Amino acid sequence: MISEDKLHKDIYDIISGQFLIPKENITAVLGPGDLDNWDSIGHLQLVRKLEQHFNVSFTVPDVMSFDTVKDIYDTIKKLLA
Amino acid sequence: MKSINSIDNFLRLPPFEIDENRKSNLFSAMMWKAYTFHYNNCPEFQLYCQKQHITPDKPAPALPQYPYLPVNIFKKHKLISVPENKIKNLLSSSATSGNVSTIYIDALTAKRQMLASSSITAAYLGNHRRPFLILDEDPLLSRSKNISARSAATRGILMFSDSEDYFIKNTTRGLVLDKNKLLRQLEVYENSREEICIFGFTYILYNYAIKFLKEKNITFNLSDKTKVVHIGGWKKLEREQISRKSFLNEIEMTLGIPKNNVLDFYGFTEQMGLVYINSGDSPKTVPLYAEIIIRDFQTLESVEEGKAGLIQILTPLPYSYPGISVLTDDVGRIIREGKDREGRWGTKFEIIGRAKKSEARGCGDIMSESMGKES
Numbered sequence: 001m002i003s004e005d006k007l008h009k010d011i012y013d014i015i016s017g018q019f020l021i022p023k024e025n026i027t028a029v030l031g032p033g034d035l036d037n038w039d040s041i042g043h044l045q046l047v048r049k050l051e052q053h054f055n056v057s058f059t060v061p062d063v064m065s066f067d068t069v070k071d072i073y074d075t076i077k078k079l080l081a
Numbered sequence: 082m083k084s085i086n087s088i089d090n091f092l093r094l095p096p097f098e099i100d101e102n103r104k105s106n107l108f109s110a111m112m113w114k115a116y117t118f119h120y121n122n123c124p125e126f127q128l129y130c131q132k133q134h135i136t137p138d139k140p141a142p143a144l145p146q147y148p149y150l151p152v153n154i155f156k157k158h159k160l161i162s163v164p165e166n167k168i169k170n171l172l173s174s175s176a177t178s179g180n181v182s183t184i185y186i187d188a189l190t191a192k193r194q195m196l197a198s199s200s201i202t203a204a205y206l207g208n209h210r211r212p213f214l215i216l217d218e219d220p221l222l223s224r225s226k227n228i229s230a231r232s233a234a235t236r237g238i239l240m241f242s243d244s245e246d247y248f249i250k251n252t253t254r255g256l257v258l259d260k261n262k263l264l265r266q267l268e269v270y271e272n273s274r275e276e277i278c279i280f281g282f283t284y285i286l287y288n289y290a291i292k293f294l295k296e297k298n299i300t301f302n303l304s305d306k307t308k309v310v311h312i313g314g315w316k317k318l319e320r321e322q323i324s325r326k327s328f329l330n331e332i333e334m335t336l337g338i339p340k341n342n343v344l345d346f347y348g349f350t351e352q353m354g355l356v357y358i359n360s361g362d363s364p365k366t367v368p369l370y371a372e373i374i375i376r377d378f379q380t381l382e383s384v385e386e387g388k389a390g391l392i393q394i395l396t397p398l399p400y401s402y403p404g405i406s407v408l409t410d411d412v413g414r415i416i417r418e419g420k421d422r423e424g425r426w427g428t429k430f431e432i433i434g435r436a437k438k439s440e441a442r443g444c445g446d447i448m449s450e451s452m453g454k455e456s
Contacts, residue, residue: 033188040236060208064199
């Protein structure tokens with residue numbers, strides 16, 4: 001079982017790597033559209049990286065519900081529980 | 082149903098579960114909100130609407146009375162309803178005539194497009210993601226701010242995919258099919274019985290894959306849950322005298338899947354995000370987020386059910402540009418209202434084709450009469 005701290009750190013690492021932004025600039029309310037490269041393609045690439053890293057599968061409603069970093073965190077936490 | 086006060090909440094409602102009576106008031110309220118917003122924020126749209134005496138200080142009109150923008154207007158005018166620095170992407174229509182429509186997309190419109198298209202598509206494909214075999218180029222190869230309609234459509238459907246194989250390469254000789262790769266992957270999925278989706282533009286899917294399989298007399302027996310999704314219309318295939326019936330028959334014959342698993346998507350760049358889907362030979366169903374009106378070729382008056390004319394679509398979806406009521410140059414007819422055989426509510430219609438220049442009196446005339454001057 002992954003700890004909440006580790007889950008948080010890993011998600012921020014993946015977002016930072018995907019969108020090439022410093023981790024300090026990532027907040028819980030950051031979401032698609034806030035960054036130039038967090039467009040539909042960036043969103044899909046992020047989804048794939050998260051699935052691979054955490055070994056989870058998102059449904060279409062999961063992917064659509066990712067309005068913020070917090071949404072991503074909550075969904076993965078639920079899937080790993 | 083709880084009270085819906087915003088267009089964004091409206092777009093989160095299920096697309097086919099609300100009957101016509103319940104939809105009517107809700108849709109009218111959302112259209113009037115959208116109309117008022119664009120009237121107040123897009124000067125060219127305001128001018129156009131004032132000339133038609135539909136202004137936000139009056140009661141909301143019935144749907145057929147909303148001013149409509151002829152689809153060609155987006156080729157000649159830059160129409161934006163938000164500050165220009167909010168625009169994230171320029172969406173360009175595919176150009177058969179040389180002129181392209183350019184649509185200005187901000188983050189909210191992009192989000193609404195994604196929400197609407199995924200909800201509508203999920204009603205036909207389900208909520209789970211699956212492998213996609215794509216008869217096109219990989220759209221992830223391009224990250225330009227200018228997105229073609231074809232690329233945008235492919236990006237939209239990828240939400241339903243958990244892995245992709247692409248079989249078309251754009252070379253100096255034109256589009257080329259990787260035949261060996263296609264045969265190999267079809268064999269893999271025939272053996273695994275996995276539920277997959279085969280996706281492509283109608284013309285490319287047929288001419289590069291189905292025709293090839295048919296000519297080589299190669300057949301597969303894919304899982305009966307396999308779906309074929311095609312988009313882009315029939316114009317090119319009709320020129321080659323391929324009927325919809327023979328298209329469906331040949332897919333059934335070569336891939337071994339039922340005709341009802343073949344989904345025909347219709348949509349247009351000027352209202353990207355809205356898709357009108359039919360399975361097999363059934364009519365298309367209009368989702369909650371839009372409504373269709375058919376207009377007479379000459380008088381442009383709305384016509385009754387069953388009569389063919391130009392297709393007009395109303396939707397409150399666009400935010401960054403005023404494309405909420407668009408008269409297309411596609412010809413269609415309303416079949417009926419009510420539920421389809423799978424229980425989806427919404428107006429049923431069919432696309433007949435593209436208006437001939439002689440038929441479509443309206444578009445050029447409306448534009449010159451109503452916009453005053455060209456930008």
